[in-house]
Amino acid sequence: xxxxxxxxxxxxxxxxxxxxxxxxxxxxxxxxxxxxxxxxxxxxxxxxxxxxxxxxxxxxxxxxxxxxxxxxxxxxxxxxxxxxxxxxxxxxxxxxxxxxxxxxxxxxxxxxxxxxxxxxxxxxxxxxxxxxxxxxxxxxxxxxxxxxxxxxxxxxxxxxxxxxxxxxxxxxxxxxxxxxxxxxxxxxxxxxxxxxxxxxxxxxxxxxxxxxxxxxxxxxxxxxxxxxxxxxxxxxxxxxxxxxxxxxxxxxxxxxxxxxxxxxxxxxxxxxxxxxxxxxxxxxxxxxxxxxxxxxxxxxxxxxxxxxxxxxxxxxxxxxxxxxxxxxxxxxxxxxxxxxxxxxxxxxxxxxxxxxxxxxxxxxxxxxxxx
Numbered sequence: 001x002x003x004x005x006x007x008x009x010x011x012x013x014x015x016x017x018x019x020x021x022x023x024x025x026x027x028x029x030x031x032x033x034x035x036x037x038x039x040x041x042x043x044x045x046x047x048x049x050x051x052x053x054x055x056x057x058x059x060x061x062x063x064x065x066x067x068x069x070x071x072x073x074x075x076x077x078x079x080x081x082x083x084x085x086x087x088x089x090x091x092x093x094x095x096x097x098x099x100x101x102x103x104x105x106x107x108x109x110x111x112x113x114x115x116x117x118x119x120x121x122x123x124x125x126x127x128x129x130x131x132x133x134x135x136x137x138x139x140x141x142x143x144x145x146x147x148x149x150x151x152x153x154x155x156x157x158x159x160x161x162x163x164x165x166x167x168x169x170x171x172x173x174x175x176x177x178x179x180x181x182x183x184x185x186x187x188x189x190x191x192x193x194x195x196x197x198x199x200x201x202x203x204x205x206x207x208x209x210x211x212x213x214x215x216x217x218x219x220x221x222x223x224x225x226x227x228x229x230x231x232x233x234x235x236x237x238x239x240x241x242x243x244x245x246x247x248x249x250x251x252x253x254x255x256x257x258x259x260x261x262x263x264x265x266x267x268x269x270x271x272x273x274x275x276x277x278x279x280x281x282x283x284x285x286x287x288x289x290x291x292x293x294x295x296x297x298x299x300x301x302x303x304x305x306x307x308x309x310x311x312x313x314x315x316x317x318x319x320x321x322x323x324x325x326x327x328x329x330x331x332x333x334x335x336x337x338x339x340x341x342x343x344x345x346x347x348x349x350x351x352x353x354x355x356x357x358x359x360x361x362x363x364x365x366x367x368x369x370x371x
Contacts, residue, residue, distance in 0.1 A: 054084035252281025
């Protein structure tokens with residue numbers, strides 16, 4: 001896999017364990033898990049990952065069949081493949097962030113199955129059903145628009161869809177896009193250093209590309225993408241496994257974030273739950289980079305460093321777990337949550353309203369009126 005670090009634990013298992021652990025205990029996940037409405041996000045992510053994993057397993061099984069029998073058997077007879085496709089449909093019907101799933105599967109196919117001796121035409125044929133699932137979300141929105149135009153919504157799903165359509169009209173696409181460049185930098189910072197987390201951010205809008213903070217953010221993101229594409233191309237040429245994973249993870253982050261951080265304007269420009277799916281790629285890339293870096297040092301120093309990697313992962317997991325615990329204390333008490341929000345975003349109206357409701361539920365009516 002490139003600059004492999006020596007370890008008594010198989011490297012793929014070591015990386016998988018580390019990525020899973022960091023994802024599990026990262027405090028940025030608290031909103032997607034604790035905020036009831038955003039169970040859509042965690043459920044969609046579950047189906048999203050399930051579809052990808054099942055596709056990979058079906059692909060590996062097909063490759064093994066080709067090696068043993070000389071015939072690649074994947075579509076349409078593999079139960080794993082059909083289950084993957086079914087999971088993709090469920091993901092699409094759960095939340096719009098799943099729209100990127102076919103592109104991620106496509107990227108995975110041509111990144112990690114590039115030397116399997118299968119013709120491009122056949123590979124595209126296997127991917128075609130997943131590409132067809134892209135129609136599900138646009139058709140659902142068209143259906144929701146028709147409902148919104150002729151009758152009130154009759155269930156929760158219809159109400160949410162109608163509200164989403166209304167939110168998309170509140171902000172110009174240009175302003176939203178310009179703001180998202182800074183939002184993405186904030187997301188990166190939260191994943192690396194999850195401090196000053198907040199439920200409702202008071203995030204100023206960007207009206208022009210040439211605002212200094214916006215322009216710098218654009219340059220940083222473009223530089224990151226250029227570096228990632230270069231790393232990706234080099235990893236394919238040299239068949240370097242760790243570099244493939246690093247570049248794939250970064251591309252995953254930007255691809256999965258593109259639905260809610262691009263030109264599709266949403267009333268709230270930033271929300272932590274939107275990082276739930278993108279964080280998979282970010283954590284995958286960051287953790288693999290750690291292994292790659294220690295592997296490089298190990299070769300330079302000519303001594304095993306796997307225990308240093310393990311110690312780093314454990315320390316990071318412990319620190320993140322503590323931060324998650326502290327964050328969940330706030331989530332367990334609406335009063336504490338909204339008070340924290342008011343203290344961190346005093347000029348935003350929604351936290352004050354929420355805090356007022358919290359005071360009202362406690363019977364503190366005078367304080368509720370004040371807020």
